[in-house]
Amino acid sequence: MRRASTLVFLVVTLVLMGVSVTARAEFPLTILKTRHLSAEVIAPKLAPLVSPGGRVSGINDTLLIRTDAANLVELRAALEAIDRPAQRLRIRVRSALDARETHRDLGVGGELGNDDVRIRLPDTPDRRNTEIQIGSARIGGSVGSSSLRQGGEQFVDTLDGGRASLFLGTSVPLPFRQVFIRPDGTRVVRGTTYRDVGSGVIAEPEVHGSRVRVVISPERSQMDARGRAQVFRLETEVEGRLGEWMPVGGAEQTTDDRGIEIGRTSNASRASGAVFWLRVDPLDSP
Template sequence: MKFLVLACLLFGLAAPGPQVLADEMELIELQHRPASELIPLLEPLLPQQAALTGRGFQLVVRAPKADIARIRKLVAQLDSAPRDLLVTVFQGSERDLQRSGAALGLSYRRGGVAAGLGTAADGQAGAGGADGAAADLSLAHTRRRSTDEPVQRLRVREGATAYIETGRSIPYFSGGIWQQGGDTWVQPGIQYKDTATGFYVRPLVRGDRVVVDISPYREALAPGDGGVIDTRRASSRVTGRLGEWMELGGSRTQRRTASRSYGAMTSTRERGDSRLWIRVDPATRATEKAR
């Protein structure tokens, strides 16, 4: 069976084609990485006359004789044993990241967006009274656990997939509002939904550069009543240097609210800048830096 597979690979490369004018064919045995992982990395580097195929831990190259040695050298560089890596994720604004420094020992910024699952405090409800008056309902505050940190680190083997999760508890109104005898009544009721926002990461090292496949996973409170959770998934890829912060994305918000209750009026203005950054280091070097 193994001979049959190899024969099929060789026959596929040997078939004539108008753009393949190679004069030598060579079988390369791989030691650490399968052909399916190396072929996408090698193809952009091959000369125009070369062709490449493979299966399992075997590569078959058809190329001009002068290019075979160079291709073998490229394969040797890429066919390395997977390394242990340290993936660091920072959640906050660019200013927070600069203020914390590029070192792994980032400090906690009180009031910033923190990684980890938060715990919300009790909310507070109020009601209006006279005929035709609108009922006001406001949440007093929410609170995160004191153990939350804006930085997460995890150790992962190169080529393996790991999951990083962040999240928070979101309050929503679960009481009731009704009118009776010309008055508007509000029955207090606040519940909380834990929403998870995370992503899967799969890092691959290419020399001094790293390619990270990202598959985000997001839960959010859906519009309307009942605390329904929406879930979204997507995928992307980022590339950068080892030890360099890479921005995955984020959001900037500006919100202004006003409320009136018992003759008093309050106005609040909020601005937010929440971004997600990722950094990949060789585990040994990164561990030494963190000490």
């Protein structure tokens, strides 16, 4: 009985192997060379067009295809349409920065009191534009504001499906000081690092007919009055028509500083924001 079962199993296995061999024989291997794009890029685009039971793979500039003759004709036509020189594109990024700052100071200096008690308040730095003096006491205050508007446009050329990056700005020196406490004493290290301040963008465009999809990360930075870097950075994906400006986004930042000292109080508020637009233009003639 066992021998009979084993024999049946072997027969079924051989039949299935024969069917597999026959099926593979129906789909011979075809090797095609690509001209412009890599086979790794083209193979996933051809895969949905392959007949059931067939397959396509690629390495470097070589496509390996197993399919029937009729489907192979379709794949050749699709390959002809896909394997074209990558279109040259120009990516333009427009940015605008708006910063505002206001400050208020109020201080009292001189001597205050009577015959029994007198209080002497130290003078604060002369930042007041209004001052009232009563005897030996002085009361002063100031209110001021400033604004800054900057705009710019950068562009970079790349290929459809490629990756482009561009940064324009300056390197700002930033001194630093580090203190290390060790068993044998204290060590102080001083030095200078540099930070790039300006505007830049990283973009990856992909064209579909008359429309384009772009993964983009624009950045704009500046140094504030205290020597700190203010950075505005976005990372998003936008889609629109070729040759048209597309809004990418913006960023806003507000700060409010308050200070109280003996004989003086101050308040400063700052607000800044940046907005970005994007446009992609084809450079190759249609």
